[in-house]
Amino acid sequence: MELSEEVLRTAHMAALRYLGSLGERRVVPDSQAIAALARLRQPLPDGPTDGSAVITELDEVGSPATVATASGRFFGFVVGGALPVTVAASWLASAWDQNAGNWILSPIAAELEDVAAGWLLEILDLPRDAAVGFVTGSTMGSFSCFAAARSALLTKQGYDVKRRGLRDAPRLRIVTSEELHPTNRAALAYCGFGLDDVELCPTDAQGRIIPEQMPALDACSLVILQAGNINSGACDPFEPICRKAQKAGAWVHVDGAFGLWARASRATRALTEGIELADSWSVDGHKWLNLPHDSAIYACRDNSAVQDVFGVEATYLVRNDRRQPNTFTPELSRRARGVEFWAALKFLGRSGVEQLVDRCCAHARHFAGGLSGAGYEVLNDVVLNQVVFACGDEAQTRRALSSIQESGITWLGPTTWKGRFGMRISVSSWATTEHDVAQSLNVMVAALDRSSEPLYEPAVRH
Numbered sequence: 001m002e003l004s005e006e007v008l009r010t011a012h013m014a015a016l017r018y019l020g021s022l023g024e025r026r027v028v029p030d031s032q033a034i035a036a037l038a039r040l041r042q043p044l045p046d047g048p049t050d051g052s053a054v055i056t057e058l059d060e061v062g063s064p065a066t067v068a069t070a071s072g073r074f075f076g077f078v079v080g081g082a083l084p085v086t087v088a089a090s091w092l093a094s095a096w097d098q099n100a101g102n103w104i105l106s107p108i109a110a111e112l113e114d115v116a117a118g119w120l121l122e123i124l125d126l127p128r129d130a131a132v133g134f135v136t137g138s139t140m141g142s143f144s145c146f147a148a149a150r151s152a153l154l155t156k157q158g159y160d161v162k163r164r165g166l167r168d169a170p171r172l173r174i175v176t177s178e179e180l181h182p183t184n185r186a187a188l189a190y191c192g193f194g195l196d197d198v199e200l201c202p203t204d205a206q207g208r209i210i211p212e213q214m215p216a217l218d219a220c221s222l223v224i225l226q227a228g229n230i231n232s233g234a235c236d237p238f239e240p241i242c243r244k245a246q247k248a249g250a251w252v253h254v255d256g257a258f259g260l261w262a263r264a265s266r267a268t269r270a271l272t273e274g275i276e277l278a279d280s281w282s283v284d285g286h287k288w289l290n291l292p293h294d295s296a297i298y299a300c301r302d303n304s305a306v307q308d309v310f311g312v313e314a315t316y317l318v319r320n321d322r323r324q325p326n327t328f329t330p331e332l333s334r335r336a337r338g339v340e341f342w343a344a345l346k347f348l349g350r351s352g353v354e355q356l357v358d359r360c361c362a363h364a365r366h367f368a369g370g371l372s373g374a375g376y377e378v379l380n381d382v383v384l385n386q387v388v389f390a391c392g393d394e395a396q397t398r399r400a401l402s403s404i405q406e407s408g409i410t411w412l413g414p415t416t417w418k419g420r421f422g423m424r425i426s427v428s429s430w431a432t433t434e435h436d437v438a439q440s441l442n443v444m445v446a447a448l449d450r451s452s453e454p455l456y457e458p459a460v461r462h
């Protein structure tokens with residue numbers, strides 16, 4: 001098989017057309033695009049198909065059925081867009097097709113990770129000698145840190161979990177709050193913890209743990225805090241909790257999937273005060289840093305716990321004294337995730353990251369102001385990039401939400417915040433402009449007017 005420049009060019013052109021269409025197209029696919037997905041239900045081809053035809057079909061059927069999370073008008077979940085420079089870096093990295101598991105297999109992947117790791121610790125102002133692993137998402141970041149915590153806490157109890165497994169292990173306590181992101185529960189389960197191991201602390205009106213109301217910690221406690229509540233954007237009070245934990249010999253992990261980036265801006269850094277006292281942190285690249293999926297890192301103060309848990313050894317896997325990426329992550333073979341982190345940080349620099357964070361926060365405040373001015377009720381203190389709002393009861397809020405979603409102009413999703421049904425805005429894309437915010441606000445305000453109209457079912461539908 002020869003190198004087909006044509007197939008690569010076809011994909012390149014399709015990608016440029018797609019990105020160029022984001023300004024005008026609907027943020028969610030219409031029913032026609034969804035129906036057209038049926039075209040993919042073909043029998044397995046008996047023989048080859050021309051490469052360019054494969055890409056053309058992918059574009060024709062696929063592009064219209066995407067959710068335009070890369071556009072500036074998508075505010076559902078916290079997904080971010082992808083900075084063009086990171087898309088480009090990812091294209092080149094795909095062409096390289098490096099296996100980033102081992103330095104010998106890819107010096108460039110290992111070195112880029114090493115450089116990016118240092119930059120990330122610096123911009124997030126975390127201990128500079130922390131171990132950094134490049135993983136698929138915050139779920140796996142938390143998983144990696146829980147595995148390291150489990151190993152370190154049990155080692156201190158004189159128990160070697162690597163050799164003996166969990167069967168006879170001393171019981172560890174998981175101390176956190178109901179506001180914990182559900183992916184952490186999954187990550188805990190992957191590490192062998194059950195729901196009965198979890199102790200939930202009360203939280204305040206913004207979803208922050210109340211330190212005075214936490215149970216006493218001990219050397220068998222794994223405390224999980226969060227930077228960036230998925231509804232309110234609030235951060236737990238790290239300093240008092242980390243100090244308590246340090247005294248008790250407990251381990252503190254911070255889920256900072258998007259909120260850890262608050263630390264990269266002088267305007268929001270105070271939210272993260274004391275976070276550097278924790279033992280481990282996870283943060284996504286594919287959310288607020290605006291890298292393509294799937295990309296995240298974790299950082300862990302205790303490098304030896306990390307090395308104890310991860311790393312595949314075999315005589316054929318030759319090691320040198322440089323960074324061996326697989327000794328930081330659950331995987332052996334994987335793509336070179338450091339490439340996009342490096343490209344984003346090189347492109348943005350410290351000030352660019354700060355501006356990205358500040359711009360998203362300003363948009364969120366703008367939304368909050370516009371929504372409450374129009375008669376919506378904003379349910380959270382807008383301290384970061386998150387806005388939760390409602391109008392009247394659940395039925396009325398649902399009506400407003402449906403008409404916003406159906407507009408195709410903008411998209412956001414439902415949530416329940418402190419027992420109240422609401423809608424949730426997350427501003428986390430580099431691509432969102434003031435115009436996007438104004439246009440989306442118009443839709444939301446019009447939906448409010450419509451939501452209070454009496455519902456009636458016309459006898460005959462046309």
Ligand SMILES: *Cc1c(COP(=O)(O)O)cnc(C)c1O
Nearest residue numbers: 137138139140181183255257284
């Ligand atoms: C998104 C998110 C996660 C999970 O991250 P993934 O990248 O989806 O694995 C965990 N915690 C918080 C607070 C999140 O916002």
